[in-house]
Amino acid sequence: MVVAKENRDERRDRDLWMAWHVAVLTRVSGKDFPKLDKLLQEKSEPRRQSPVEQVAMWQVIAAQFGGTFRPMDPVEYAKVIRG
Numbered sequence: 001m002v003v004a005k006e007n008r009d010e011r012r013d014r015d016l017w018m019a020w021h022v023a024v025l026t027r028v029s030g031k032d033f034p035k036l037d038k039l040l041q042e043k044s045e046p047r048r049q050s051p052v053e054q055v056a057m058w059q060v061i062a063a064q065f066g067g068t069f070r071p072m073d074p075v076e077y078a079k080v081i082r083g
Contacts, residue, residue, distance in 0.1 A: 002046055013040050 020036050049057070055071055062069035072080070 005046075009043075016040060 016039050017036065020039060055069070058069045058071075
């Protein structure tokens with residue numbers, strides 16, 4: 001998911017870069033255009049998924065591989081973690 005978002009952001013930045021330069025180079029005065037840095041997206045840290053989103057993603061992944069995802073009971077999970 002993170003890779004897909006990074007690819008989308010890179011394509012968007014590349015397209016904006018190209019459009020900005022074409023527009024500026026076709027005009028005599030570049031004063032009317034916003035600075036390119038303001039248009040490009042800033043790199044941000046990925047947002048943390050909530051537990052509900054994590055379970056939903058595991059269900060999608062399990063379905064893609066022909067299985068099912070059953071969330072673990074919290075008591076059972078605690079036993080596994082503690083060993």
